[in-house]
Amino acid sequence: MHFDLLVSDDKSNARAGLLHTEHGSIETPIFMPVGTAGTVKGVHQQELRDDIEAQIILGNTYHLYLRPGLKVIERAGGLHQFIGWERPMLTDSGGYQVYSMSGSRKIVEEGVRFQSHIDGSYHFFSPEHAIDVQRTIGADIIMAFDECTPYPCPYDYAERSMHMTHRWLDRCIEQMNQTEAKYGYEQALFPIVQGSVYKDLRLQSAEKIASCNAVGNAIGGLSVGEPDDELYAMTDLVCGVLPKDKPRYLMGVGTPVNILECISLGIDMFDCVMPSRNARHGMLFTWDGIINIKNQKWEFDFSPLDSKGKAYVDQVYTKAYLRHLIKCKENLGIQIATIHNLAFYLELVKEARKQIIEGTFALWKEQMIPKLSNRL
């Protein structure tokens, strides 16, 4: 796996590149739809490929480990085979899910003991185990096992946690070196920068991560409730340290505005549940702003869902029809809104990439920001 940095914008830190994996190449900047339990909720794999034009999707190690479990995935020949997705995949390490279930887990130096949200059973993840599990799941890109600190987070805790995450990283790398890919294609480990919102910690962590010389690097511990200013400041700082010739993945971000701002700061890869989760509540992202389709104003609006949208759902369904479906909690409404939002996110990063290549990104971004956050 390797990354070709194709174009660096001269008016911002935005970049356009190509990340080559054995399941195909990924045009960066890219957004990765989240497929928690081996499915992007409510979306067929062919819709993901042909309508949304996803180039890489995410799986969640924690969820897949619990269901269907490693035996099933291994006997299927890995997650790609199991779900029928031929393009690249990335799995998180389970660290974020562990963070988000604060009541039912215990973190110690050796690893994390947690309780299944399904049956209450106890499980233990160590850095080594997180690597073994991700070897079995078989994503192209796998993530180091880290602790994602909450926001706000006391300095002392953030510092101790960061050091532990660094020690865990060393153990992950060691485990990667001692094991092999199970399905005949390469898996690359991305280490994760932590350090909460503290500049010195972020710099220290970025130096550590940069020193690992990984195929790509990630920034974690953001998009956990901090103000956008902090998100951008930390991202900017870390991008200044992470190597230019490696892709940079900002985990869990964000709104369309967040994505354009962070592309501008030098981020190449994003994932977020927002487009799919908010779709389920009737929130649509468009080039003209944000639509809450439940609002009365759309009741008699028989215009296409999104006249500027390129997904078929944008043209064949109307706002009034989607409103009806979402109000009735009909699955088709969720499906339509999810395809729309994910297709929009992919269109957004595709257009950003085009603007970067054409040298017009910075100006274009400034024009887009106020539109994208507009409430329609």
Place this chain on the structure above:
Amino acid sequence: MHFDLLVSDDKSNARAGLLHTEHGSIETPIFMPVGTAGTVKGVHQQELRDDIEAQIILGNTYHLYLRPGLKVIERAGGLHQFIGWERPMLTDSGGYQVYSMSGSRKIVEEGVRFQSHIDGSYHFFSPEHAIDVQRTIGADIIMAFDECTPYPCPYDYAERSMHMTHRWLDRCIEQMNQTEAKYGYEQALFPIVQGSVYKDLRLQSAEKIASCNAVGNAIGGLSVGEPDDELYAMTDLVCGVLPKDKPRYLMGVGTPVNILECISLGIDMFDCVMPSRNARHGMLFTWDGIINIKNQKWEFDFSPLDSKGKAYVDQVYTKAYLRHLIKCKENLGIQIATIHNLAFYLELVKEARKQIIEGTFALWKEQMIPKLSNRL
């Protein structure tokens, strides 16, 4: 609207025909997927058309009247326009929904007062109102307002109810004659035979319905809990009275076996929630029998969902993957199972039609019956 009876089987009462509507012709025998609230749950309109190959779908007057309401449907230009479905549609009259909510409705000669399941508000449907509402919804085929009797049903009640249904039918026909279609294409009213499981009542009701000289005729009040023997006996009896040159619609039926048996008795049109509802619980209908995909035996079965199935879901997804999705209550699992089941039902009636035309239906049906009810 008119019906061409093309072939009558000489070893059974099965028939093959063509029902012509202004939204296209329907090859009979046909199965009509149920799209309760303007959506076949979890299925995109293009999947319904291209993958399931539905030729006509059903809408439920009761549900559509409550949500999105008549104003929205009328301003959209009718239900076809509102949901984006260009092929024929049929609406029930609301009678069945009223039957199934026995606790919150009151039936009198004038009509039915009922309470909304959504907000508890009170509404009144008369035969005239049921016609007006269906004029506004705008389906090609609309149904007479009837009372669907429960099973078991005392003779006295069934008799009184049948006579009221007949009087309501006269009022429906009168209202049809006094009103016009709203959207420029013809709507045909199908009257409904009632009479519970009493031969004399069924014969009397069939005579009444036959005398109306409608474009097509329906049999209601079955598939409400009676044994299959009663279903077949009543269907056989009524088919003997209803005119041969008009399509016969058996409402709410049934399993694949029920459908083949009733085609053999002379039925041309079917609808049932079974393929879509049971899909949501992981029950799949196939040419080899019934699969409960939740069973452990499918956990490691990485073979295609249905090797004999013609829908794309049958070939691109595996049994083990669908099992995982259904066990996790993932919407995609419901979507896959629903497309499979509906495509199978459409394939079943298409094959039956082919066998009727080739003169091999009776033999083929006898070979199919044991297979279709087999539990895999």
